[in-house]
Amino acid sequence: MTAVLFQQVSRHFGAVRAVDNVDLAIAEGEFFAMLGPSGSGKTTCLRLMAGFEQPTSGHIEIFGETAEGVPPYRRNVNTVFQDYALFPHLSILENVAYGLMVKGVGKIERLKAAEDALAMVKLPGYGARRPGQLSGGQRQRVALARALVNRPRVLLLDEPLGALDLKLREQMQEELKSLQKSLGITFVFVTHDQGEALSMADRIAVFSEGRIQQLGTPEEVYKRPQTRFVADFVGSSNVLPPDFVESLGFGKHHASLRPEAIALGDGPGRKPFSGRVTAASFLGAASRVTVEAAGARVAAMLPASVAVPAQGDTVTLSFLPEDLHIMDGAR
Amino acid sequence: MSIVTDTSILAGRQGPSGRLSDFFWRNPRILLFLMLTPPLTWLGVIYLGSLFALLLQSFFSIDDFSGLINYEFTLATYKQLLIPSNFDIILRTVLMAALVTLASAVIAFPIAYYAARYARGKWKVIFYLGVMLPLWSSYLVKIYAWKLILAKEGILTWLFAKLHLLWLLDAWLSLPVVGGASLSISYTGTFIVFIYVWMPFMILPIQAALERVPGNLIEASADLGGNPAQTFRHVLFPLALPGIIAGSIFTFSLTLGDYIIPQIIGSSRLFIGQAVYAQQGTAGNIPLAAAFSVVPIVIMGLYLWMAKRQGAFDAL
Amino acid sequence: MRSDGNASAPLGLKIAAGAGLAFLHLPILLIFLYAFTTEEKSYQFPPPGYTLKWLSVAWSRPDVWDALWLSVRVASISTAVALVLGTLCAAAVSRTKFFGRETISLLVILPIALPGIITGIALRSAFSFVEIPFSFWTIVLGHATFCVVVVYNNAVARFRRISGSLVEASMDLGADSFQTFRHVILPNIGTALLAGGMLAFALSFDEVIVTTFTAGQQSTLPIWMLEELVRPRQRPVTNVVAMVVVLVTFLPILGAYYLTRDGDQVAGSGK
Numbered sequence: 051m052t053a054v055l056f057q058q059v060s061r062h063f064g065a066v067r068a069v070d071n072v073d074l075a076i077a078e079g080e081f082f083a084m085l086g087p088s089g090s091g092k093t094t095c096l097r098l099m100a101g102f103e104q105p106t107s108g109h110i111e112i113f114g115e116t117a118e119g120v121p122p123y124r125r126n127v128n129t130v131f132q133d134y135a136l137f138p139h140l141s142i143l144e145n146v147a148y149g150l151m152v153k154g155v156g157k158i159e160r161l162k163a164a165e166d167a168l169a170m171v172k173l174p175g176y177g178a179r180r181p182g183q184l185s186g187g188q189r190q191r192v193a194l195a196r197a198l199v200n201r202p203r204v205l206l207l208d209e210p211l212g213a214l215d216l217k218l219r220e221q222m223q224e225e226l227k228s229l230q231k232s233l234g235i236t237f238v239f240v241t242h243d244q245g246e247a248l249s250m251a252d253r254i255a256v257f258s259e260g261r262i263q264q265l266g267t268p269e270e271v272y273k274r275p276q277t278r279f280v281a282d283f284v285g286s287s288n289v290l291p292p293d294f295v296e297s298l299g300f301g302k303h304h305a306s307l308r309p310e311a312i313a314l315g316d317g318p319g320r321k322p323f324s325g326r327v328t329a330a331s332f333l334g335a336a337s338r339v340t341v342e343a344a345g346a347r348v349a350a351m352l353p354a355s356v357a358v359p360a361q362g363d364t365v366t367l368s369f370l371p372e373d374l375h376i377m378d379g380a381r
Numbered sequence: 382m383s384i385v386t387d388t389s390i391l392a393g394r395q396g397p398s399g400r401l402s403d404f405f406w407r408n409p410r411i412l413l414f415l416m417l418t419p420p421l422t423w424l425g426v427i428y429l430g431s432l433f434a435l436l437l438q439s440f441f442s443i444d445d446f447s448g449l450i451n452y453e454f455t456l457a458t459y460k461q462l463l464i465p466s467n468f469d470i471i472l473r474t475v476l477m478a479a480l481v482t483l484a485s486a487v488i489a490f491p492i493a494y495y496a497a498r499y500a501r502g503k504w505k506v507i508f509y510l511g512v513m514l515p516l517w518s519s520y521l522v523k524i525y526a527w528k529l530i531l532a533k534e535g536i537l538t539w540l541f542a543k544l545h546l547l548w549l550l551d552a553w554l555s556l557p558v559v560g561g562a563s564l565s566i567s568y569t570g571t572f573i574v575f576i577y578v579w580m581p582f583m584i585l586p587i588q589a590a591l592e593r594v595p596g597n598l599i600e601a602s603a604d605l606g607g608n609p610a611q612t613f614r615h616v617l618f619p620l621a622l623p624g625i626i627a628g629s630i631f632t633f634s635l636t637l638g639d640y641i642i643p644q645i646i647g648s649s650r651l652f653i654g655q656a657v658y659a660q661q662g663t664a665g666n667i668p669l670a671a672a673f674s675v676v677p678i679v680i681m682g683l684y685l686w687m688a689k690r691q692g693a694f695d696a697l
Numbered sequence: 698m699r700s701d702g703n704a705s706a707p708l709g710l711k712i713a714a715g716a717g718l719a720f721l722h723l724p725i726l727l728i729f730l731y732a733f734t735t736e737e738k739s740y741q742f743p744p745p746g747y748t749l750k751w752l753s754v755a756w757s758r759p760d761v762w763d764a765l766w767l768s769v770r771v772a773s774i775s776t777a778v779a780l781v782l783g784t785l786c787a788a789a790v791s792r793t794k795f796f797g798r799e800t801i802s803l804l805v806i807l808p809i810a811l812p813g814i815i816t817g818i819a820l821r822s823a824f825s826f827v828e829i830p831f832s833f834w835t836i837v838l839g840h841a842t843f844c845v846v847v848v849y850n851n852a853v854a855r856f857r858r859i860s861g862s863l864v865e866a867s868m869d870l871g872a873d874s875f876q877t878f879r880h881v882i883l884p885n886i887g888t889a890l891l892a893g894g895m896l897a898f899a900l901s902f903d904e905v906i907v908t909t910f911t912a913g914q915q916s917t918l919p920i921w922m923l924e925e926l927v928r929p930r931q932r933p934v935t936n937v938v939a940m941v942v943v944l945v946t947f948l949p950i951l952g953a954y955y956l957t958r959d960g961d962q963v964a965g966s967g968k
Binding site for chain 2 (some may be wrong): 705706707710711713714717718720721722724725727728731739740741742743781782783785786788789792801804805807808810811812813814815816818819820821822823826838841842845873874875876896899900903905906919922923926927935939942943946947950951954
Binding site (some may be wrong): 100101102121122123124127128129131132133135136137138139148149151152153196197200 | 862863865866867868869870871872873876880881884885
């Protein structure tokens with residue numbers, strides 16, 4: 051069943067088209083990512099689902115029911131806010147029980163449910179504290195528990211890991227993923243971090259300028275970007291100009307080539323090209339080398355076992371033809 | 382669990398309050414309108430209405446024989462403001478307001494500067510409360526305290542006597558204009574009490590302005606060879622000026638409209654506030670009273686306009 | 698030389714600042730001394746002797762009690778009206794950007810920015826024009842008008858600090874507008890409103906300029922004091938009343954200070 055359906059949805063603020071004619075279908079139980087730079091319309095889409103914004107035109111359905119014109123408090127959809135938005139005047143337990151309280155669930159029952167939810171996010175016994183006494187990561191878990199305790203049909207997450215440091219972020223990515231699997235709730239999350247989207251989502255919608263540039267599985271989006279924007283934004287692929295692609299014998303098209311698909315030297319079945327090294331840096335697990343080749347700048351990610359070529363050297367690089375992805379709708 | 386529902390759109394709270402909430406959510410402008418109606422009715426209709434009605438009366442005149450108001454448009458009442466005895470009142474008040482403002486700035490500046498730059502922790506709180514308490518404490522009690530102090534048999538005379546300086550006080554009181562039979566019935570007394578009552582309004586805006594000055598700016602000036610006087614004149618004073626202007630709005634306006642202080646402590650010569658009071662009360666000349674009250678409004682309008690151009694409102 | 702905040706102030710500045718503060722506080726302290734003087738007819742200093750007798754004399758004066766009671770009632774009702782009007786105004790202004798919000802701020806501040814005598818005269822001539830006789834309510838009308846600004850200023854500052862996502866979070870969790878107001882907005886602006894209400898009470902309790910125009914023959918405590926100031930008849934009783942007024946107005950001011958100080962910490966901990 052379709053959890054969230056957008057049909058030609060637009061949201062304009064004056065002359066600004068924050069969301070411009072978007073079609074979208076998110077399946078039940080899916081972990082769905084909306085990826086894009088700030089101002090690309092992804093957050094507005096999330097707010098349209100939550101009910102904080104109303105579409106200027108178009109139609110939104112949540113599990114087959116019309117959503118436009120329905121206030122946020124009547125949608126069985128909950129949000130984890132970017133700044134967590136925990137109520138400062140309530141204890142952690144009261145925060146988590148808030149949704150059940152306003153729905154009129156009895157005190158004993160709602161506090162029990164809140165305790166369970168806190169245990170689920172690995173914060174048992176934290177109920178008596180105030181939001182100000184918790185760390186960023188803990189507040190994030192409370193925000194998650196506060197949303198999940200209502201058993202929403204769709205959980206919306208607005209840059210949920212943005213404020214956490216790298217180590218905590220990786221840990222939370224795994225936890226969110228396993229939580230979603232065990233609960234079976236549809237998760238929709240907004241992020242500007244392509245790594246986060248690629249590692250967590252079942253499907254990704256890449257946003258730019260209020261439109262969806264590409265919608266697909268992480269692998270599709272990463273390996274076969276349909277537009278230059280997607281190639282650039284997701285995994286920083288090389289976007290090769292038509293002349294260069296033609297010189298390699300693939301016809302006059304834009305094409306994308308991932309840096310890690312490129313190796314130093316030639317080999318059987320590989321396509322070689324040569325160029326002059328303009329920059330080289332050692333990154334630990336790999337080295338990043340930028341080469342100027344026949345009017346194209348190409349970045350290659352070489353394994354650490356290979357010696358890093360010096361700047362100014364002319365080197366031969368190669369790749370497997372199937373790794374080159376021709377982009378038809380290049381913009 | 383009983384709370385699990387499998388609809389995506391919840392039924393919501395039933396009853397009138399749930400329906401009303403939905404209605405306001407769909408029509409936020411109606412909610413805004415309802416929220417603004419009571420305060421705007423009160424302030425916009427009752428208060429502004431009374432104000433305009435008063436100003437309107439300044440364009441009427443009073444019939445000299447019957448003492449009744451003649452409801453015909455005329456500028457004659459405004460002309461009366463220009464006759465010497467009335468014009469003196471205006472000049473006297475504006476001059477007093479200007480002097481009070483100037484003196485307040487001089488006294489307030491060190492307090493504000495110390496509080497902004499040197500007071501930390503506990504002292505910051507003490508300075509803050511030390512300004513707030515006199516500012517908010519009873520206006521009449523403050524005047525009363527000065528009546529006690531300035532009385533001929535009061536503490537100030539006693540103090541001068543103890544210091545063998547009574548001749549100085551007498552010499553000052555024998556001066557024309559600023560002197561009088563005793564301090565409590567002289568312009569000097571009026572001036573002191575005006576400063577005392579309105580000066581606290583000057584401190585907080587100056588402090589706010591100075592707190593935005595980074596401390597190293599002052600040290601940079603000293604570092605570049607500026608002596609304290611130069612640092613004050615070229616660095617500190619220009620930066621504090623918006624705060625001083627913001628504070629002066631209060632001291633100037635409050636002095637301009639006061640009629641109780643000069644009535645209790647001062648000579649028998651009138652200030653604008655007293656003139657307004659007398660004209661509407663015993664004289665029963667509402668049009669002239671209204672014309673007199675237009676004077677501080679116009680002066681303050683000009684003053685605010687100039688202050689705004691100086692960027693003083695950011696320091697409020 | 699660095700700015701480390703611990704630099705000691707120049708001696709001249711210390712003296713000037715200290716003298717300024719002393720100038721502000723010593724006259725008020727003098728009131729306390731005079732409340733116990735044995736001298737009845739003049740303001741003689743130093744007092745020839747000290748007595749507690751005037752406390753009991755003032756205590757048994759019905760006119761003082763009547764004036765005090767009227768002032769308390771006026772201040773309470775005016776504060777209540779100002780709380781409602783000021784909060785509504787602040788909520789409307791902070792909730793949406795609508796045409797004319799600058800004008801509304803100006804309108805709220807006007808009654809306190811213009812000299813009190815103008816507000817007083819305007820109201821008085823309006824009362825006589827529509828033939829409203831002076832009463833308890835004419836005093837309240839005047840007082841509430843200039844008390845709104847105090848509540849408004851406190852509430853606007855706090856509304857600005859409540860992050861917008863708190864309201865959205867509440868609605869997202871299923872609370873409608875009224876529930877959100879009751880469970881989220883009110884607890885977060887509560888201390889600011891209480892502080893604003895206390896200051897409004899202090900302002901109204903002390904007001905004399907507008908009151909002289911709207912009270913008619915009624916006597917609030919400040920009016921009673923003003924009459925004593927103009928025509929002293931009961932000097933010792935006035936001394937005691939002045940002392941009590943100082944003490945009564947200090948409490949709400951201190952209370953308001955502590956409330957807003959703690960309140961800001963509470964509201965700031967959401968992030």
